[in-house]
């Protein structure tokens with residue numbers, strides 16, 4: 001196994017508020033290898049975007065990293081001063097957000113934005129940079145790239161703007177891409193194009209990618225491994241096939257069962273009762289216990305760490321041989 | 335114009351009938367700019383010639399990509415917009431007549447996508463739900479009103495005690511339950527639901543879809559349901575209309591649409607849905623963008639993206655016609671009419687029907 005591009009260990013993020021300190025993330029650990037796509041899923045508020053923001057050094061104040069470490073190719077980046085981190089962000093880490101308009105500068109042509117980004121991070125002549133800018137626009141599927149390079153963002157449709165954002169995130173040839181809901185605002189037909197593009201880039205360029213989305217279909221098609229987050233922690237992490245087809249954590253199982261099938265009509269969709277707790281009201285023990293159909297005594301007292309399940313690792317007491325209750329067949333074998 | 339689609343034989347009486355419905359918006363630039371640029375008025379055909387019927391107690395869904403006119407149809411149907419052309423009949427009467435009469439108006443309600451924006455943040459939930467009851471004078475006296483609010487809250491899976499709280503104290507899914515309780519408070523028979531679960535997590539979406547189906551079975555409600563998510567639509571619909579650039583391109587019984595989709599755009603939509611089955615199948619997404627509705631392509635509006643395009647498609651707008659041997663469905667496509675489309679395949683199967691779709 002090649003050494004990981006990104007390594008996150010015991011990450012903890014806190015928000016000091018008037019009513020005390022809220023813990024938004026705790027004990028988040030994972031690696032991403034070169035060319036690997038890690039999907040991050042979970043209900044809204046689970047901490048997916050927060051994890052991405054912590055990695056790229058753009059946590060919104062007063063949020064702050066209160067523990068753990070983040071390493072990029074072995075080098076610690078969570079303690080770097082803002083300026084150093086900004087340079088890393090353009091050059092070695094590319095970021096793609098949900099809303100393309102917030103990333104693009106409306107006053108500059110897309111070509112100028114690509115060229116400036118490349119020239120800041122790579123030593124390129126004006127001519128070379130322009131050639132490459134056109135190349136990137138072609139790469140992300142902008143038709144007539146040589147002409148469109150001089151267009152302004154508002155002259156593109158939503159789908160095309162998102163492709164420009166992707167070109168911008170990739171043009172300095174980062175080794176890690178953090179993409180937060182990159183296709184959520186797009187129509188399915190455009191979404192399919194963007195996913196195909198991201199997948200191809202990870203494969204061809206060996207880029208490591210963290211792909212945050214709540215769309216399980218996108219994850220199933222794109223990711224190599226998946227982390228399922230719940231209330232600021234990783235509930236389950238493992239290879240995509242195992243997590244999607246035979247999830248071991250009751251929360252992952254509930255999420256998968258909630259997805260309406262395309263190939264048949266069902267009388268009743270499974271769903272998960274209740275809602276994710278607010279940060280200020282996370283229950284003791286396993287945070288999922290008030291909604292969990294398998295809850296037992298221990299779950300209300302002790303918080304589970306990630307436990308090996310055979311195919312994945314899940315933070316659930318059902319997989320601790322010492323627990324008084326063990327996972328039912330249905331969860332064991334999917 | 336579009337063929338009238340007959341409601342299935344032996345079915346319930348028609349609740350909503352829409353015929354050749356159109357809504358155009360004036361999107362001209364200001365006069366001075368127009369004069370300087372030497373251009374005329376410009377109109378955007380958000381909806382152009384849509385016809386369908388919804389039998390009482392059933393659900394018709396409209397699907398399609400952003401900007402295809404789904405919400406505009408919804409707003410026309412509840413009277414928020416006036417049609418540029420066409421007729422809307424509500425339970426046998428012209429919509430305008432029905433809307434003028436409070437007793438009729440209360441029979442029709444709308445649920446919106448955003449459960450945050452559609453609830454007044456300064457009102458208690460009980461007041462939000464009671465407002466239509468008061469406005470239509472449906473429960474005489476404060477006690478009867480309180481009892482009705484408690485009943486509605488229970489009906490949507492909340493507690494009567496929740497009435498004392500404010501909207502911000504609820505999660506997204508709970509807020510959508512409140513919107514549904516409010517919509518139900520006037521005892522409507524017909525609900526227009528515009529993307530009612532699109533802002534929700536899948537886990538919560540499942541709860542709301544179950545609730546809507548249960549209420550329909552219990553109260554005999556009729557739904558016009560709008561969504562861009564085909565899998566969601568499959569779970570709730572009796573009929574499905576696929577829209578593209580303001581027009582219906584296919585209208586079929588729900589199961590037929592999924593087992594035998596006919597229009598190249600319907601098939602492209604199905605092909606584009608990410609696959610949970612992980613068969614490893616390489617999807618070839620349909621290329622190109624949805625064209626601007628201000629300046630739609632000539633002939634068939636789907637022709638620049640269609641793998642089956644032929645000369646006729648660029649010149650002539652296809653009419654909605656039943657494909658040979660498939661009664662109950664109408665499709666607006668020359669290739670289907672000419673019988674030169676590949677045989678239909680069920681959703682989830684490979685819908686690829688040509689080689690011109692751009693592979694990335």
Ligand SMILES: Nc1ncnc2c1ncn2[C@@H]1O[C@H](COP(=O)(O)OP(=O)(O)OP(=O)(O)O)[C@@H](O)[C@H]1O
Nearest residue numbers: 359378380399400401402403404405406407562627
């Ligand atoms: N008041 C208006 N003035 C001008 N154009 C409008 C107006 N309302 C809608 N449109 C345009 O009409 C077309 C159809 O819009 P509509 O909101 O019905 O789309 P939709 O299918 O509901 O899309 P979405 O999936 O994004 O909600 C779009 O091109 C839209 O920009």
Ligand SMILES: Nc1ncnc2c1ncn2[C@@H]1O[C@H](COP(=O)(O)OP(=O)(O)O)[C@@H](O)[C@H]1O
Nearest residue numbers: 015024043044045046047048049050051060279
């Ligand atoms: N500025 C902030 N102050 C306090 N809490 C916040 C702030 N920003 C986000 N949070 C909370 O942190 C949690 C994780 O948020 P986020 O990472 O955005 O979730 P996701 O991306 O998974 O939907 C949520 O409970 C959210 O309400």
Ligand code: SF4
Nearest residue numbers: 286289292299316317
């Ligand atoms: S630890 Fe207990 S409550 Fe938590 S997911 Fe496992 S069984 Fe459910």
Ligand code: SF4
Nearest residue numbers: 634637640647667668
């Ligand atoms: S009419 Fe022609 S262009 Fe339009 S969908 Fe049918 S084959 Fe394609």
Ligand SMILES: [Mg+2]
Nearest residue numbers: 045048049050
């Ligand atoms: Mg987020």
Ligand SMILES: [Mg+2]
Nearest residue numbers: 404405406528
């Ligand atoms: Mg809409």
